[in-house]
Amino acid sequence: xxxxxxxxxxxxxxxxxxxxxxxxxxxxxxxxxxxxxxxxxxxxxxxxxxxxxxxxxxxxxxxxxxxxxxxxxxxxxxxxxxxxxxxxxxxxxxxxxxxxxxxxxxxxxxxxxxxxxxxxxxxxxxxxxxxxxxxxxxxxxxxxxxxxxxxxxxxxxxxxxxxxxxxxxxxxxxxxxxxxxxxxxxxxxxxxxxxxxxxxxxxxxxxxxxxxxxxxxxxxxxxxxxxxxxxxxxxxxxxxxxxxxxxxxxxxxxxxxxxxxxxxxxxxxxxxxxxxxxxxxxxxxxxxxxxxxxxxxxxxxxxxxxxxxxxxxxxxxxxxxxxxxxxxxxxxxxxxxxxxxxxxxxxxxxxxxxxxxxxxxxxxxxxxxxxxxxxxxxxxxxxxxxxxxxxxxxxxxxxxxx
Amino acid sequence: xxxxxxxxxxxxxxxxxxxxxxxxxxxxxxxxxxxxxxxxxxxxxxxxxxxxxxxxxxxxxxxxxxxxx
Numbered sequence: 443x444x445x446x447x448x449x450x451x452x453x454x455x456x457x458x459x460x461x462x463x464x465x466x467x468x469x470x471x472x473x474x475x476x477x478x479x480x481x482x483x484x485x486x487x488x489x490x491x492x493x494x495x496x497x498x499x500x501x502x503x504x505x506x507x508x509x510x511x512x513x514x515x516x517x518x519x520x521x522x523x524x525x526x527x528x529x530x531x532x533x534x535x536x537x538x539x540x541x542x543x544x545x546x547x548x549x550x551x552x553x554x555x556x557x558x559x560x561x562x563x564x565x566x567x568x569x570x571x572x573x574x575x576x577x578x579x580x581x582x583x584x585x586x587x588x589x590x591x592x593x594x595x596x597x598x599x600x601x602x603x604x605x606x607x608x609x610x611x612x613x614x615x616x617x618x619x620x621x622x623x624x625x626x627x628x629x630x631x632x633x634x635x636x637x638x639x640x641x642x643x644x645x646x647x648x649x650x651x652x653x654x655x656x657x658x659x660x661x662x663x664x665x666x667x668x669x670x671x672x673x674x675x676x677x678x679x680x681x682x683x684x685x686x687x688x689x690x691x692x693x694x695x696x697x698x699x700x701x702x703x704x705x706x707x708x709x710x711x712x713x714x715x716x717x718x719x720x721x722x723x724x725x726x727x728x729x730x731x732x733x734x735x736x737x738x739x740x741x742x743x744x745x746x747x748x749x750x751x752x753x754x755x756x757x758x759x760x761x762x763x764x765x766x767x768x769x770x771x772x773x774x775x776x777x778x779x780x781x782x783x784x785x786x787x788x789x790x791x792x793x794x795x796x797x798x799x800x801x802x803x804x805x806x807x808x809x810x811x812x813x814x815x816x817x818x819x820x821x822x823x824x825x826x827x828x829x830x831x832x833x834x835x836x837x838x839x840x841x842x843x844x
Numbered sequence: 845x846x847x848x849x850x851x852x853x854x855x856x857x858x859x860x861x862x863x864x865x866x867x868x869x870x871x872x873x874x875x876x877x878x879x880x881x882x883x884x885x886x887x888x889x890x891x892x893x894x895x896x897x898x899x900x901x902x903x904x905x906x907x908x909x910x911x912x913x
Contacts, residue, residue: 574855575855575858576854576855576858578854578855586906595902595904598902599901599902602902603897603899603900603901603902604854604896604900604901604902605902605903606902606903606905607902607903607904607905608905608907609904609905609906609907610906610907610909611906611907626907629907629909708897708898711858711893711897712894712897715858715861715890715893715894716890718861718862718865718886718890719886719887719890721865721868721869722864722865722868722882722883722886722887723883725868725869725874725879726868726879726880726883729874729876729879730876733876
């Protein structure tokens with residue numbers, strides 16, 4: 443067999459060609475991670491160690507290929523292609539996929555991702571949005587086969603009506619879960635503003651870390667973070683937690699609780715409406731009472747004034763009446779007195795007693811000296827007259843015939 | 845599809861009722877005519893809301909789009 447001289451590059455190319463005969467697609471290499479490093483935020487390198495045989499496999503990959511956080515001491519299974527890097531002459535596995543092995547590694551990876559997202563601010567309380575009180579449209583992301591689906595709809599129907607529920611059926615575990623959930627979020631967020639739900643609900647029943655992997659996935663967490671629609675997340679039972687819970691605007695403890703957080707109960711709202719109505723009614727009746735009090739006061743006042751006037755009039759009338767009566771009485775007494783006096787001085791009364799009146803030339807004669815001898819006089823008696831002639835005045839005049 | 849025909853928008857009507865109730869609390873000396881008008885309006889809203897609460901059912905629509913990765 444003749445030997446052949448080839449260059450280093452040609453030799454390594456031959457080695458790499460030969461390495462391709464290894465059935466890489468069907469192999470998963472399991473070991474413990476050590477000397478894990480990330481260079482320039484892009485290049486990931488670590489050693490995969492075998493505890494029993496002290497064997498070491500150098501691994502290389504990019505950060506965007508690595509879907510899970512890694513740390514020294516984690517047990518993993520890697521899938522990839524072996525390669526000798528010409529420039530450094532080193533043998534490495536070009537890793538395509540890393541899978542965590544065992545609850546311990548999963549738990550650790552979960553903690554690491556949680557820390558990372560928390561530092562980035564995905565869990566910040568300040569960015570949590572509040573939900574509309576009476577949603578018209580609700581987007582539900584879950585599996586139609588999950589108990590969570592039935593629970594959510596049952597409680598929703600019990601509590602509230604008039605909601606248009608847009609249901610996106612996705613796998614909530616398994617390989618397809620992450621991609622489908624991320625797609626569902628993107629679907630709802632791309633809807634026009636009239637079509638877009640008021641709130642999104644991502645839910646599933648409880649389970650172990652492995653079952654919940656989709657809800658602890660970084661892509662799902664970022665999809666929730668990026669959603670312009672507020673998100674309610676409800677995973678499993680009270681004690682279960684997931685990264686999706688922490689990113690969501692509202693974290694509900696169970697699928698049923700999610701329904702309770704999303705819509706109000708008819709009873710509560712009915713009670714509130716009645717309270718509002720009662721309050722309105724009582725305020726209005728207060729107002730009416732105020733006005734009627736004013737009217738009553740005014741009426742009272744007017745009545746009082748009228749009564750006063752009436753009393754004055756009554757008093758005045760009585761006064762006049764009394765005064766008139768007094769005056770009338772006085773007049774009557776006076777008249778009677780005058781009558782008496784008049785009666786006493788009535789000349790006819792004197793004449794009837796035998797006195798008579800003497801007139802001369804129409805006037806009463808009070809003195810005899812007023813007369814002339816021989817003059818005519820008229821003598822008036824009580825009921826008759828006599829004409830006479832004066833013979834003598836105080837003994838002087840015609841001689842008395844004896 | 846009966847979703848489009850909604851005689852009242854629940855949120856709007858409820859907020860209106862709250863506004864009216866607030867009005868009754870706002871001023872010291874309320875105008876009686878205005879008060880009566882508002883009260884009547886409030887009662888109508890409360891009535892409509894109550895009716896809506898009992899009669900309306902939820903509607904579930906499954907998205908046809910396939911969510912494939």
